Amino acid sequence: MASNKLKIxxxxxxxxxxxxxxxxxxxxxxxxxxxxxxxxxxxxxxxxQYSDQSHIRQYLVKANSTNTIGVIVPDMSNSFFSMFLHHLxxxxxxxxxxxxxxxxxxxxxxxxxxAQNLVERCVDAMIVVTxxxxxxxxxxxxxxxxxxxxxxxxxxxxLPFITSESVKSVADLIIPYAKQLKEFYFIGCDxxxxxxxxxxxxxxxxxxxxxxxxxxxxxxxxxxxxxxxYQLIKGVHQKLGRLPKAIFTPSCNLLQExxxxxxxxxxxxxxxxxxxxxxxxxxxxxxxxxDAIAQDxxxxxxxCVEVIDRLINFKELKHHAFFxxxxxxxxx
Numbered sequence: 666m667a668s669n670k671l672k673i674x675x676x677x678x679x680x681x682x683x684x685x686x687x688x689x690x691x692x693x694x695x696x697x698x699x700x701x702x703x704x705x706x707x708x709x710x711x712x713x714q715y716s717d718q719s720h721i722r723q724y725l726v727k728a729n730s731t732n733t734i735g736v737i738v739p740d741m742s743n744s745f746f747s748m749f750l751h752h753l754x755x756x757x758x759x760x761x762x763x764x765x766x767x768x769x770x771x772x773x774x775x776x777x778x779x780a781q782n783l784v785e786r787c788v789d790a791m792i793v794v795t796x797x798x799x800x801x802x803x804x805x806x807x808x809x810x811x812x813x814x815x816x817x818x819x820x821x822x823x824l825p826f827i828t829s830e831s832v833k834s835v836a837d838l839i840i841p842y843a844k845q846l847k848e849f850y851f852i853g854c855d856x857x858x859x860x861x862x863x864x865x866x867x868x869x870x871x872x873x874x875x876x877x878x879x880x881x882x883x884x885x886x887x888x889x890x891x892x893x894x895y896q897l898i899k900g901v902h903q904k905l906g907r908l909p910k911a912i913f914t915p916s917c918n919l920l921q922e923x924x925x926x927x928x929x930x931x932x933x934x935x936x937x938x939x940x941x942x943x944x945x946x947x948x949x950x951x952x953x954x955x956d957a958i959a960q961d962x963x964x965x966x967x968x969c970v971e972v973i974d975r976l977i978n979f980k981e982l983k984h985h986a987f988f989x990x991x992x993x994x995x996x997x
Contacts, residue, residue: 671715679707691724721977726789727914732972733763735783735791744917745943745960746794749815750964753792760970762789771796771889786811790973798857800824811976813969817860818986825976825985827968828860829960834991835867835913835942836874838958842911842938842997843875843971850909852897852923853916864915864942883909894922902930908937917943920955927953944994954996964987 671819673691677684682704689698690708714722734757738746756766765788769776773796781800783791790811793803800822803812807824818826843849851868855861868881885897894914900907908927920941927937934953943958968987975982 671712671718671721676711679711680704682708691727693727693730695784707953719979726977726979730789730977732761733765733788735780735786735787735788736764736766737769737776737779737791737793737795738766738781739768739769739776739796740918741768744945745816748962749965750960753969756966756970760974763937769794769796773797777802780806789977792969792973794828795819811973811975813972815965817858818888820859823985825972825982826986827965827972827987827989829958829965829991830988831860831863831942832867832870833956834993835864836871838940838956838993839868839871839911839913840875841927842940842956843872843877847857847877847909848883848910849877850883850885852894852901852912852914852919853884853886854893854897854919856884856886861915868913877924889919892922892925894919895926898923902926908932910966911938911940914939914941917941920957924951924953924955938997946995948996951996956993956995956997958991959994960991961989 673687673776673915674684677687680687686700686704686799687708689695689700690705695705709725712721712725716725735751736753738750740746741750750766752762757764765786767779767783768781769774770913776796780791780793782804791806792815794816795803795814796817797803799817800819803814803824806812812824814822814824814826818828819848821892836963839849849868849872851865853861853865857863865884872879885901887893887897898908898912920939920943937953939953939955941955941957944957948957949954968989971984973986
C-alpha cells in the first residue's frame with residue numbers, strides 16, 4: 666500500500682474480493698446482492714484490524730448499524746417524558762430508525778442494568794435521562810456506543826446533553842406575581858438534579874428581580890415519590906395555618922399533586938397563585954388558573970436526531986451543551 670491510509674481497494678485485495686463487494690458490505694447492501702455471510706465476516710475482520718483509522722471506523726459503524734437507538738427515561742407515566750417520546754419516535758421514524766425505549770423508575774441500579782441490555786442489543790447510540798450522580802458509567806459506554814444526555818445532565822460532564830433553558834424562563838414566569846404578592850413558595854423535589862436546580866436558580870433570580878429576598882422557609886423539598894407534591898403542600902398548609910399566597914412547582918407531576926390537594930380542601934382559586942414548569946393542555950381547562958412554561962418538544966426531538974446523527978457518523982459537535990428555549994403560557 667502506497668499510503669498508510671487504508672482504502673477500499675486495499676481491503677478488497679486483502680480479502681480476495683472486488684472493491685464493489687467491499688462497498689456493498691460497508692453500505693449494508695450485502696443481502697441485496699447475495700454476498701455470503703462468510704465473505705462479509707472476512708471483509709469486516711480485515712477492516713477491524715485497521716479500526717484505528719477514523720474512516721475505517723466509520724465504515725465499520727455503518728456496516729454494523731442496527732438502525733436502532735436506545736432511550737432510557739425514569740418514568741413513562743410522566744406527561745413530559747411521554748410527550749418527548751412521542752416527538753422523538755416520530756422524528757427518528759422519518760429516518761427509518763427505530764427506538765428501543767426502557768424505563769429506570771428513578772432507580773440507579775435499574776438504569777445501569779437496562780443500559781447494559783441496550784448495549785448488548787447493539788443499539789447505534791443511546792439517549793438517557795439519567796438518575797446517576799456520576800457520568801463514569803456512561804463515559805465508558807461512550808467509547809463504543811455514543812451517549813446523549815437529555816433533560817438531566819451531570820455537572821462538568823463532557824458528554825453532550827440537551828435540555829430546556831430554565832433560569833431566565835422561570836424568573837420571567839414568576840416576576841409579575843412576586844412583585845404583587847411578596848411571598849412565593851417553591852414546592853419541589855430532587856433539587857440536586859441539574860434540571861431542577863436550574864429551575865430553583867431561576868426562581869431565586871425572579872424573586873431578586875422583583876425585589877424580594879429569598880427565604881429558606883419558602884423552599885419546601887424532598888426526594889420524589891408518588892404523591893409527594895400533595896404531602897409537601899399539605900405540610901406547608903398545616904405549618905402556616907393557611908396556604909401560601911403563591912406556589913411554583915418545577916414539574917408537571919408535582920403540580921398535579923398540589924392541585925389534587927387544593928381540590929380536596931376546596932380552596933377558592935382567587936386565594937392562591939400557581940406557576941409551574943411544564944405546560945400540559947389540561948391547564949387550559951383547569952379550575953385553578955396556572956401559568957406554566959411549555960417546553961419545545963419538537964425542537965428538542967429534532968436536536969436529538971441531529972446530534973445523534975453527528976455522533977454516530979464521527980462528526981464533530983460545535984458544542985456539547987444544547988439549551989432549547991421554552992415559552993411561557995399564562996392563564997391569569
